[in-house]
Amino acid sequence: MQGPLIDTLARRGVTRRTFLKYCATLASMMALPPSVGRAMAEAMAAAKRPSVIWLPFQECTGCTESITRSHSPTIEGMIFDMVSLDYQETLMAAAGHQAEEARHAAMKENHGKYLLIVDGSIPLGIDGAYSCIGGRSNLDILKEAAEGAAAIVAMGSCASFGGIPKANPNPTGAVSVSDIVKDKPIVNIPGCPPIPVVMTGVLAHYLTFGSLPELDAQGRPKAFFGETIHDRCYRRPFYDQGKFAKTFDDEGARQGWCLFELGCKGPVTHNACATVKWNGGTSWPVESGHGCIGCSEPDFWDGGGFYKALSVPADPLKIGAAAAVAGAAAGVAVSFANRAKKKAAKAAHETTTLDDLEK
Amino acid sequence: MNELQFLTWVRGPGLDIAVGIFLLGVLWRLIEIYSLGRKKDLAAPRHAAGASGLHTVFRRSLPPQGMLKRSPVSYIGGYIFHIGLAIVVFGFAPHILLIKNLTGLSWPALPSQFVDMVAVVTMAAMVVVLVDRINKPVKRFLSTFEDWFTWAVTFLPVLTGWMAVQHLLLPYTTMLALHILSVEILLVVLPFTKLFHAFTLFGSRWYNGRINARRGVPV
Numbered sequence: 037m038q039g040p041l042i043d044t045l046a047r048r049g050v051t052r053r054t055f056l057k058y059c060a061t062l063a064s065m066m067a068l069p070p071s072v073g074r075a076m077a078e079a080m081a082a083a084k085r086p087s088v089i090w091l092p093f094q095e096c097t098g099c100t101e102s103i104t105r106s107h108s109p110t111i112e113g114m115i116f117d118m119v120s121l122d123y124q125e126t127l128m129a130a131a132g133h134q135a136e137e138a139r140h141a142a143m144k145e146n147h148g149k150y151l152l153i154v155d156g157s158i159p160l161g162i163d164g165a166y167s168c169i170g171g172r173s174n175l176d177i178l179k180e181a182a183e184g185a186a187a188i189v190a191m192g193s194c195a196s197f198g199g200i201p202k203a204n205p206n207p208t209g210a211v212s213v214s215d216i217v218k219d220k221p222i223v224n225i226p227g228c229p230p231i232p233v234v235m236t237g238v239l240a241h242y243l244t245f246g247s248l249p250e251l252d253a254q255g256r257p258k259a260f261f262g263e264t265i266h267d268r269c270y271r272r273p274f275y276d277q278g279k280f281a282k283t284f285d286d287e288g289a290r291q292g293w294c295l296f297e298l299g300c301k302g303p304v305t306h307n308a309c310a311t312v313k314w315n316g317g318t319s320w321p322v323e324s325g326h327g328c329i330g331c332s333e334p335d336f337w338d339g340g341g342f343y344k345a346l347s348v349p350a351d352p353l354k355i356g357a358a359a360a361v362a363g364a365a366a367g368v369a370v371s372f373a374n375r376a377k378k379k380a381a382k383a384a385h386e387t388t389t390l391d392d393l394e395k
Numbered sequence: 396m397n398e399l400q401f402l403t404w405v406r407g408p409g410l411d412i413a414v415g416i417f418l419l420g421v422l423w424r425l426i427e428i429y430s431l432g433r434k435k436d437l438a439a440p441r442h443a444a445g446a447s448g449l450h451t452v453f454r455r456s457l458p459p460q461g462m463l464k465r466s467p468v469s470y471i472g473g474y475i476f477h478i479g480l481a482i483v484v485f486g487f488a489p490h491i492l493l494i495k496n497l498t499g500l501s502w503p504a505l506p507s508q509f510v511d512m513v514a515v516v517t518m519a520a521m522v523v524v525l526v527d528r529i530n531k532p533v534k535r536f537l538s539t540f541e542d543w544f545t546w547a548v549t550f551l552p553v554l555t556g557w558m559a560v561q562h563l564l565l566p567y568t569t570m571l572a573l574h575i576l577s578v579e580i581l582l583v584v585l586p587f588t589k590l591f592h593a594f595t596l597f598g599s600r601w602y603n604g605r606i607n608a609r610r611g612v613p614v
Contacts (some may be wrong), residue, residue, distance in 0.1 A: 363419030367426025
């Protein structure tokens, strides 16, 4: 097994064995057959540093933080170093016109071949003036960069679904990448931030097979987003037994019971946190005692509150009292009408017929 | 509208509208029915009215002599699905949470697996009752659109709820949203169909028992 990546890894003290194990793990995590692990390792080891352009739009840099700093140094982090990251504002040394030139050069050189990673949503309000880089709107830059891309990876919930910028009332008119680019393959890797291994998994798949992994209806890799947090949660047995933590510091919480009543969105959230975990497999939100907030689902911010159980109203009932009063008023009005009708019938000596009883 | 937005709508504005129409309808119908009044009965009572009203409320829950044998499906099936509905609606943890949120009342939940089994039994009983209604010529003759319709709006919440828990057919989020939507349809329909018996049942039994006692047939 030889190639630029394996050489670089070896220089950094990562043995061939460790790398193979990593690839096998990655393959199994993506539900691919064991033989693929080896193929993946060979393809990645020999890979010729594909050009990657990373465009940051309306974002908080959390996605970049997740990939680069979550638990360094890891193989994930290193492999990420191994791609030719030709433009990444946060990580690149160049700035200003130099940076813009680097992007243009990479786009020209690798036209039709480079991978475009986008994090952050794209504002459409006032002609995209809410977010500009080098005097050009995000919309403009995205369209230009997407044109020559082989594929696009929408990193994080903002790029995938609009995320927090799109939250009600969406002042900037934020939209997702897939709302704008229609003619390129797009992989959505939602999450706020997304799990690093999902990113490297997609990258490895792309390098090995030259194609993107199988996606679900929302454009997410099925291997990582196929199941809900709830179905994979180690606290699931408590849900089935009806054992729930009622507050964050009661006996139930100390016993590690289900957080459903505290607003956990695990049942409606598709992500791999429960299996892959965070910080090098240390823990994940539910394990640390907080319910899932559903950050990898579209419009999670407007999902009716993080601390409200899924089965309770998302909004307070507003028309209930008014409707009750209206109903009572209608009832009284109708009963007056009925009484008047009865009185009139009595006065006119009307008789009851069979037809009346059929009513 | 994606599935989470759909769920948020049925949990938010949808629920608000449904509960609003439900409350409006229930108060309207109750006031209308109870204000209809009856002509004053000038005849002397044949029997001093005792607790016949109250007795009738309970007695009518039991099949009269011989009826259980003549119409076992109606009685046994009816009992099973009514009790089943009560267990599923009031025993399942997420339902109790909703009731607690709306009214402040709460009680311990039953284990999910038990509620799951009850839901299956309830649906089976409802299907049997429906088949019986289709098969028996008299029942079929007496059935109107309302009977089929109310069966469906009662059956759907149980079916969708069970399917959501079991992850059948559709993703959980969509199924849960459909479940809540089906309950909202039930809430909207309830006050204006025969399903209103949930509210009028005991009142009318009590009235009948009492009037019968007054006419000399105490129970």
